[in-house]
Amino acid sequence: MIISALKWVGNKNGFLEVVDQRRLPAELAKLHCREVKDLYDAIKTLAVRGAPAIGVAGAYGLVLGMQKSAGGIQEGISALEKYSGYLGSSRPTAVNLSWAMERIKQRAKRFVTENSDAKPEELHQIIFDEANAIYREDVQMCEKIGRNGQGFIKDQAGILTHCNAGALATAGQGTALSVLFEAHKNKKRFKVYADETRPLLQGARLTAWELQRAGIDVTVICDSMAGWLMKQGKINAVITGADRIAANGDTANKIGTYSLSILARENKIPFYIAAPSSTFDMNIKSGSQIPIEQRPHNELSFWGSKRIVPEGVDIYNPAFDVTEAENITAIITELGVIENPDTEKIETHLQNLN
Numbered sequence: 001m002i003i004s005a006l007k008w009v010g011n012k013n014g015f016l017e018v019v020d021q022r023r024l025p026a027e028l029a030k031l032h033c034r035e036v037k038d039l040y041d042a043i044k045t046l047a048v049r050g051a052p053a054i055g056v057a058g059a060y061g062l063v064l065g066m067q068k069s070a071g072g073i074q075e076g077i078s079a080l081e082k083y084s085g086y087l088g089s090s091r092p093t094a095v096n097l098s099w100a101m102e103r104i105k106q107r108a109k110r111f112v113t114e115n116s117d118a119k120p121e122e123l124h125q126i127i128f129d130e131a132n133a134i135y136r137e138d139v140q141m142c143e144k145i146g147r148n149g150q151g152f153i154k155d156q157a158g159i160l161t162h163c164n165a166g167a168l169a170t171a172g173q174g175t176a177l178s179v180l181f182e183a184h185k186n187k188k189r190f191k192v193y194a195d196e197t198r199p200l201l202q203g204a205r206l207t208a209w210e211l212q213r214a215g216i217d218v219t220v221i222c223d224s225m226a227g228w229l230m231k232q233g234k235i236n237a238v239i240t241g242a243d244r245i246a247a248n249g250d251t252a253n254k255i256g257t258y259s260l261s262i263l264a265r266e267n268k269i270p271f272y273i274a275a276p277s278s279t280f281d282m283n284i285k286s287g288s289q290i291p292i293e294q295r296p297h298n299e300l301s302f303w304g305s306k307r308i309v310p311e312g313v314d315i316y317n318p319a320f321d322v323t324e325a326e327n328i329t330a331i332i333t334e335l336g337v338i339e340n341p342d343t344e345k346i347e348t349h350l351q352n353l354n
């Protein structure tokens with residue numbers, strides 16, 4: 001059964017329950033976020049992670065914020081600004097987080113403009129309804145991405161994926177892994193290689209866990225092995241998710257994705273990105289404008305509680321990199337497929353959004 005990474009419990013005064021992904025695969029534990037600060041910490045420490053999932057979480061974060069907002073409507077609107085700024089600062093690369101919170105704020109402002117005598121309780125309900133809509137739409141987008149992309153998975157193929165773009169990373173069944181789930185549902189037989197994804201091991205801990213639960217043949221490899229497997233003919237396609245896609249198709253995803261795209265091109269292997277329309281940032285022309293999150297040094301210098309880098313040695317730990325559009329064979333969205341993406345094709349593709 002596909003796991004639910006996050007779910008709201010109760011009415012607008014309820015709380016957000018998330019799977020604590022830091023504890024997988026050893027333990028399937030849930031975390032209850034009742035305060036905005038709880039959610040900020042959960043996002044920052046990757047208890048909840050993956051671009052679409054943190055977008056949905058951010059939307060519910062504003063519902064939590066409204067629970068604490070005392071006073072009138074204007075105080076409510078100010079609280080939305082304050083909490084969206086705070087939550088948005090937790091992880092800068094995935095655009096879905098700011099996209100979802102911006103959508104909530106726009107909805108709130110529209111409501112207030114149209115209802116001059118609105119009560120704070122009503123504003124809170126409107127925000128809760130919008131967060132629920134974002135959640136439901138994400139579930140649907142994931143399914144559509146899977147259906148739109150499953151044709152790229154050929155029978156008997158070897159598929160390489162990086163990081164985790166599965167159900168754990170979304171409200172639904174994932175993006176890149178949704179394509180694999182749909183192909184599996186269609187009785188295709190294929191083998192997945194999951195990069196372990198240093199330093200936080202989302203591939204080894206999360207992708208392998210999800211695929212094994214789904215009964216899909218999965219093998220974990222070190223990140224540094226990918227090129228050699230390609231050379232040996234074991235990989236027929238690479239598919240990953242995305243954290244932000246610039247207007248020209250340049251795509252930020254987990255560190256290591258860029259290297260895979262170069263290896264794929266060198267070995268003449270198709271390289272696919274699967275992502276919802278909420279991951280496109282049409283305000284930036286190219287990938288050079290995507291902010292790259294820098295993570296704490298101890299993620300590299302320690303293996304659990306054991307130091308593995310000598311004290312005093314410098315560490316560099318960017319969490320994401322950018323793959324140029326020219327290295328991407330196709331981007332799969334809920335709206336269809338953009339082959340050899342460029343600005344014009346992406347603009348046309350997104351015009352189909354209602």
Ligand code: MRU
Nearest residue numbers: 049050051165169175241242254
């Ligand atoms: O640091 P993470 O684990 O949040 O990074 C996640 C990724 O890079 C995913 O590939 C991306 O967010 C897409 S998830 C559908």
